Amino acid sequence: MIRAVLVRLVTTIAIVIPILGARIVRGEGMPWIVVLIVAFLGFGTGRIVERFVVHGQTRQRRRAGWALMLGSSALACLYAVSGSVADLSAKIAEWTARDAGPPPPAPEWEHHEGKWLRVSVSASGACALRAEDSVVVCWGDPERGWPEKETVASGLGASIDEIAVTDRAVCARSANDRMVRCGPPAGEKRESARSTKPSGSLAAGATHACAIGADGGVTCWRDAEPDTAKRVEGIGGAAVQLAASGTQACARTATEVVCWTFEREAHAVDGLPSVTAIGVGPVKVCGVVGASRLVCVRPGPAEEVQGFSDVRSFAVGEDHLCAVQGRRVRCRGKNDHGQLARHDLADVGFHQVSGTELHDVGPIATGPYATCAIDFDGDGELVCWGMRVKRR
Numbered sequence: 001m002i003r004a005v006l007v008r009l010v011t012t013i014a015i016v017i018p019i020l021g022a023r024i025v026r027g028e029g030m031p032w033i034v035v036l037i038v039a040f041l042g043f044g045t046g047r048i049v050e051r052f053v054v055h056g057q058t059r060q061r062r063r064a065g066w067a068l069m070l071g072s073s074a075l076a077c078l079y080a081v082s083g084s085v086a087d088l089s090a091k092i093a094e095w096t097a098r099d100a101g102p103p104p105p106a107p108e109w110e111h112h113e114g115k116w117l118r119v120s121v122s123a124s125g126a127c128a129l130r131a132e133d134s135v136v137v138c139w140g141d142p143e144r145g146w147p148e149k150e151t152v153a154s155g156l157g158a159s160i161d162e163i164a165v166t167d168r169a170v171c172a173r174s175a176n177d178r179m180v181r182c183g184p185p186a187g188e189k190r191e192s193a194r195s196t197k198p199s200g201s202l203a204a205g206a207t208h209a210c211a212i213g214a215d216g217g218v219t220c221w222r223d224a225e226p227d228t229a230k231r232v233e234g235i236g237g238a239a240v241q242l243a244a245s246g247t248q249a250c251a252r253t254a255t256e257v258v259c260w261t262f263e264r265e266a267h268a269v270d271g272l273p274s275v276t277a278i279g280v281g282p283v284k285v286c287g288v289v290g291a292s293r294l295v296c297v298r299p300g301p302a303e304e305v306q307g308f309s310d311v312r313s314f315a316v317g318e319d320h321l322c323a324v325q326g327r328r329v330r331c332r333g334k335n336d337h338g339q340l341a342r343h344d345l346a347d348v349g350f351h352q353v354s355g356t357e358l359h360d361v362g363p364i365a366t367g368p369y370a371t372c373a374i375d376f377d378g379d380g381e382l383v384c385w386g387m388r389v390k391r392r
Contacts, residue, residue, distance in 0.1 A: 003054055004050050004054045004055075007046070007049055007050050007053050007054060007065075007069075008043075008046035008047060008049070008050045009046070010046075010069070011042070011045055011046035011049045011050075011069050011072070011073070012039075012042040012043050012045070012046040013042070014042075014069070014072070014073035014076065015038070015041060015042035015045055015046075015072055015073060015076045016038055016039060016042040016076075017076075018073075018076040018077045019038050019076050020035065020038060045068070045069075045072050048065075048068060049065045049066075049068050049069045049072075050065075051065070052064050052065025052066075052068065053065035053066060053069070104344065104345050105343065105344055105345070106335075106337075106338030106341075106342055106343055106344055106345055106385070107337075107338050107385070107386070107387065109341075109383055109384065109385045110383065110384040110385070111381060111382075111383055112128065112150070112381065112382035112383070112384070113381060114130060114131070114132070114380070114381070114382075115130070115131040115132065115379055115380030115381075116128045116129060116130060116131060116374050116380050116381070116382040117129045117130075117131050117363070117374070117380070118161075118162065118163050118363055118374075119163075119363060119365045119372045119373075119374060119382060120163050120164050120165040120170075120204065120365050121165070121365045121366060121367035121370055121371070121372050121384075122140075122165045122166055122167045122204070122206070122367050122368075123167050123206065123367055123368045123369065124140050124141050124144040124145075124146055124167045124168060125138060125139060125140015125141055125144070125146035125147075125165070125185060126138070126139060126140060126165065126365075126367070126370075126372060126384065127153065127163055127165045127170045127185060128163075128372075128382055129160055129161075129163055129172075131380060134158070134159045134160050134161070134175075135152050135153075135154075135156075135160065136152070136153040136156055136160055136163055136170060136172050137150050137151065137152055137153070138150075138151055138153045138165075138170055138185035138186070139151065140185065144167065144168065145168055145184055145185065145186060146185050146186060147185065147186040151185075151186060153170050153172075153183070153185055153186075155181070155183060156170070156172040156174070156181045156183070157172065157173075157174030157176065157177065157179065157181050158174055158175075158176050159174055159175040159176050160172045160173065160174060160175070161173060161174075161175040162201065162202050163202065164202040164203055164204035164209055164244075165185070165204055166204045166205065166206060166207055166208065166209060166223040167206050167207065167223075168184065168185075168207075168223055168224075169182050169183060169184060169185070169204075169209070169223035170182065170183065170184075170185045171202060171204060171209045171211075171223075173202055173211070180202065180209075180211050182209065182221075182223065201241055201242045202242065203242035203243050203244035203249060203280075204223075204244055205244040205245055205246050205247055205248065205249055206245075206246050206247065207222055207223055207224070207247070207262075208220055208221065208222050208223060208244070208247075208249070208262050209221060209223060209244070210232070210242055210244060210249050211242070212239045212240075212242060212251075215238070216237070216238025216239050216240075217231055217232070217235070217238075217239070218231070218232040218235060218239050218242065218251055219231050219232070220232055220249065220262060222262065232249075232251075232260055232265070232266055233265045233266065234258065234260065234265040234266035234267060235251055235253065235258050235266050236253060236255070236256060236258065236268070237253035237254055237255060237256075238253060238254070239251035239252065239253055240252055240253065240254065241277065241278060243278045243279050243280040243316075244280055245280045245281050245282050245316065245317075245318075245368075246281070246282030246283075246318075246368075247261045247262065247282070248260075248261055248280055248281075248282060248283070248285075249261070249280070250269070250278055250280045250285055251266070252275060252277070252278045252287070255273075255274070256268050256269070256272075256273065257269045257272040257275060257278055257285065257287060259280070259285060269285050269297055270297070270301075270302070271295065271297045271301060271302025272285065272287040272289070272295060272297060272302060273289075274289070275287030275288055275289055275295075276288045276289075277313065277314070279314050279315055279316040279321070280316055281316040281317060281318060281319075281321070282318055282368075283298060283299065284296055284297070284298050284316060285297045286305070286314065286316055286321065288311050288314070289304075292309060292310045292311045292312070293308070293309060293311070294308040294311050294314060294323060296316075296321075305321070305332070307330070307332065308323050308325065308330065309325065310325050310326060311323045311324070311325060312324040312325065312326070313362075313363070313364055314364070315364050315365050315366040315371065316366060317333070317339055317366040317367065317368055317369065317370075317371065317386075318368035318369065319333050319334035319336075319339075320332065320333025320334055320335070320339045320340060320366070320371075321333055321366070322353075322364060322366060322371050322373075323364075324361045324362075324364055324373075327360045327361060328353065328361065329341070329353040329361050329364065329373060330351070330353070331351050331353065331371065332351070335351070337369040337370065337386050337387040338385055338386050338387070339366075339369055339370060339371055339385070339386035339387070341353040341371070341385045341386075353373075353385075360375060360376045361373045361374070361375060361376070362374045362375075362376045367386075367387075369386050369387035370384060370385065370386030370387045371384065371385055371386055372384040
């Protein structure tokens with residue numbers, strides 16, 4: 001009797017502990033239905049192993065029981081290890097940091113009241129499209145030419161419907177004439193309009209911006225020389241989406257993802273076929289593949305980002321990324337500037353942004369060290385976290 005209970009208990013523990021432990025490390029949580037299914041799976045397998053090992057009449061049946069125990073335990077451990085190594089390392093680093101003392105507090109969240117439609121973030125500041133009058137409002141680091149408080153960026157045209165910011169300029173597209181105009185985030189003077197009439201999206205990196213033209217081609221220009229634009233060569237089809245960060249920019253076509261820098265022609269990115277959305281960091285390219293799975297390509301092969309599923313939208317920073325899953329936001333990566341929306345600067349792998357702050361997230365944007373999201377359930381309020389881009 002004792003042997004039967006022991007075999008059943010060991011089998012159940014060998015299955016349940018790795019699976020639930022991995023979910024805790026990844027920050028996936030343990031809803032009661034998941035706990036119930038895992039417990040039922042572990043207990044049921046334990047009963048089968050018990051019948052083979054304890055009550056088996058032949059050596060073959062007993063061996064089959066031991067093989068079932070070891071195999072099910074190995075599968076549970078394989079699930080735990082897959083995608084959890086980086087998160088486990090982050091947890092160990094967090095525990096080690098606790099031994100050295102509590103981490104410093106993260107910057108407070110920024111709340112921008114009113115209703116907002118679009119937002120774009122750079123290393124120096126941020127700009128957002130205000131719903132009530134379709135104007136662009138910017139704020140950021142005054143030492144880098146940005147207004148300290150929310151300031152309307154005039155001269156960008158009427159009825160703005162798309163914006164993108166570099167470290168020192170803001171570009172906006174007017175819904176009236178479909179022209180893109182760029183200029184500094186503060187002051188009245190604006191540079192002349194782009195010579196192309198874009199029909200698709202805008203994107204901006206640290207020092208350059210790009211737009212999709214009416215024919216699906218892409219034109220890019222430096223923020224310091226907005227009148228000197230050049231067409232990107234090497235894109236194998238009409239671009240339908242752009243993304244940019246640092247010196248890198250990428251476009252999604254109907255069949256592939258291509259990336260380039262201002263000095264180099266576009267080249268296809270392996271590992272991101274038939275994606276439905278893209279996001280770009282300084283060295284990383286990510287895309288939504290299949291049933292809303294998030295896959296990233298770094299210098300190396302494509303890898304699925306574990307813990308993200310049902311991704312509605314996402315944004316990539318320098319060392320972190322945030323995704324909207326259902327109606328909520330989850331972030332992962334480094335947290336040295338508070339970009340994971342925690343209350344402190346500890347690295348934790350995954351972090352779900354508090355539901356008390358955001359309820360129904362729409363557009364989301366990242367800079368190198370900060371993230372901004374628009375909460376549609378909160379009447380379109382704009383919320384930002386990470387390195388402060390607005391001084392109080």
